[in-house]
Amino acid sequence: MTATNAKYSYEHANECTTTVQGETYTVWANHMKRGMFAKNEAGEVKQIKSGGYITNDLTVRKAIAASFNLKSFRK
Secondary structure, three states, rough: EEEEEOOOOOOOOEEEEEEEEEEEEEEEEEEEOEEEEEEEOOOOOEEEEEOOOOOOHHHHHHHHHHHOOOOOOOO
């Protein structure tokens, strides 16, 4: 995951980008909702993890693939 220079806030913390099946996703933690969210290039936002946080890139890509109903989690 590649960190972005987004301003830190409790609702949009530690913003990073990653690629799944050639599409770039922006991933961030929301400390108020205790979870992680991802946004695709079309602007659709989905929660990829609730009740915790993910730091491993492979796990983030797998969670994105599951949340956005993708066939594979490969880059």
